[in-house]
Amino acid sequence: MRSVDLENISKYIEVPDNARTLLEQCERQTIINLNVRVSGERLLAAKCFVVYHNTARGPAKGGIRLSPRVTLEETVDLAERMTWKTALVKLPFGGGKSGIAIDPSTINTFERINLFHEFVHVNECALTHGSYIPAPDLGSNPLDMAAIYGQTHMLECVTGKPPRVGGLPGRLEATGRGVAYTARTAIEALLERPIEGATVAVQGFGNVGSWAAHFLSAWGARVVALSHVGGGVYEAGGLDVESLIRDFAKASDFSGAPGDLITNDELIALDVDCLIPAAVENVITAETAATVRAALVVEGANGPTTPDGDAFMADRGIYVIPDILANSGGVIASYIEWRKAKSGSITGRDEVFESIDSLIGATFDEISALAAARNLSHRTAAEIAAVEEVVQAMRDRGWI
Ligand code: NAD
Numbered sequence: 466m467r468s469v470d471l472e473n474i475s476k477y478i479e480v481p482d483n484a485r486t487l488l489e490q491c492e493r494q495t496i497i498n499l500n501v502r503v504s505g506e507r508l509l510a511a512k513c514f515v516v517y518h519n520t521a522r523g524p525a526k527g528g529i530r531l532s533p534r535v536t537l538e539e540t541v542d543l544a545e546r547m548t549w550k551t552a553l554v555k556l557p558f559g560g561g562k563s564g565i566a567i568d569p570s571t572i573n574t575f576e577r578i579n580l581f582h583e584f585v586h587v588n589e590c591a592l593t594h595g596s597y598i599p600a601p602d603l604g605s606n607p608l609d610m611a612a613i614y615g616q617t618h619m620l621e622c623v624t625g626k627p628p629r630v631g632g633l634p635g636r637l638e639a640t641g642r643g644v645a646y647t648a649r650t651a652i653e654a655l656l657e658r659p660i661e662g663a664t665v666a667v668q669g670f671g672n673v674g675s676w677a678a679h680f681l682s683a684w685g686a687r688v689v690a691l692s693h694v695g696g697g698v699y700e701a702g703g704l705d706v707e708s709l710i711r712d713f714a715k716a717s718d719f720s721g722a723p724g725d726l727i728t729n730d731e732l733i734a735l736d737v738d739c740l741i742p743a744a745v746e747n748v749i750t751a752e753t754a755a756t757v758r759a760a761l762v763v764e765g766a767n768g769p770t771t772p773d774g775d776a777f778m779a780d781r782g783i784y785v786i787p788d789i790l791a792n793s794g795g796v797i798a799s800y801i802e803w804r805k806a807k808s809g810s811i812t813g814r815d816e817v818f819e820s821i822d823s824l825i826g827a828t829f830d831e832i833s834a835l836a837a838a839r840n841l842s843h844r845t846a847a848e849i850a851a852v853e854e855v856v857q858a859m860r861d862r863g864w865i
Pocket of ligand 1: 601602603604640668669670671672673674692693694716717729743765766767768792795796
């Protein structure tokens with residue numbers, strides 16, 4: 466399944482056959498065996514997938530996912546989403562992604578560093594030439610990026626590093642900030658109600674979900690539910706997000722938290738203004754979409770909605786703001802980090818947040834206008850804008 470249905474998009478804009486040929490396949494897909502002997506008897510042997518989907522608009526940009534279940538197919542899907550995401554917000558990057566099939570909870574800090582050094586070893590050429598620029602994704606973190614940075618002689622070849630090691634203040638919060646700003650903008654513009662008092666449920670309390678909940682609650686929204694993989698917590702009057710971040714950010718469920726314990730499916734079905742799936746893909750299926758009572762869904766995770774789930778929600782008039790806009794805050798901050806290193810400029814946290822808010826706000830307005838003018842969903846409008854941008858870049862490069 467492709468993240469964007471080009472057949473559908475070509476009903477609205479011209480997508481030449483040669484463009485489709487190039488966009489329906491990846492420029493490069495590599496499968497590497499990462500083998501690292503970390504101590505006398507212990508060998509880490511993990512499959513590693515490195516994918517560049519399309520680099521017409523710039524070097525392949527995309528995070529490294531660490532998960533025992535990651536596959537080549539999933540990495541391809543995520544790389545393709547990066548092509549559309551960077552094009553939609555007009556950053557000078559193409560789409561890429563890596564996946565390392567390992568359970569991060571089974572390796573210690575020393576082993577992680579060795580694993581990432583090996584990742585550099587096998588991808589050294591692409592990293593040092595700047596043709597692939599990684600960042601954190603599910604299961605990886607800024608310290609892993611610091612390991613890559615050190616091993617590449619501190620070339621500006623990786624983003625999402627800790628602020629003291631060439632990173633950017635605000636990068637850690639950036640994806641969640643963008644998700645929160647998208648939700649706020651959509652609540653105000655589409656539901657025509659103020660953010661203060663709007664009710665929100667967030668699935669996933671990792672990097673994206675916890676920061677999204679943090680900003681929304683700081684702006685006065687009532688965050689009534691949060692969840693981890695093992696389940697969530699609900700409090701109709703609103704949760705104390707900061708104390709949950711302090712006590713439950715590293716947990717896998719909310720046992721012992723104040724409030725009612727709920728399942729992830731129950732969270733999806735809550736009667737709230739805005740539902741934010743910010744954990745994993747394919748959680749809103751035809752089956753779970755039938756239970757959604759939110760008026761608005763803001764996709765914090767990559768690909769949380771299946772095509773059937775999407776069609777179901779569109780029929781019921783539920784607004785869905787797609788991942789390629791809603792979670793673009795991370796790659797926007799990555800771009801600022803990359804640019805900062807090239808120019809030597811110093812950028813503060815507030816400036817990073819202002820850039821995310823203004824770029825997401827302007828893109829939201831652009832796709833909302835297109836959606837309204839042509840009676841389209843926000844997803845289709847965003848995909849039209851992104852595909853048009855990439856097709857035009859391929860023309861500019863003389864590829865088609
Ligand atoms: P994370 O590992 O920090 O957190 C993941 C959260 O999801 C945890 O709370 C975990 O318990 C929960 N979870 C895991 N499996 C689940 C399941 N089956 N059902 C419900 N909850 C589950 O990951 P993250 O960095 O916050 O990324 C979350 C999503 O956002 C992913 O789809 C990722 O690709 C996407 N994303 C992340 C970034 C980023 O900068 N971190 C940027 C863009 C997109």
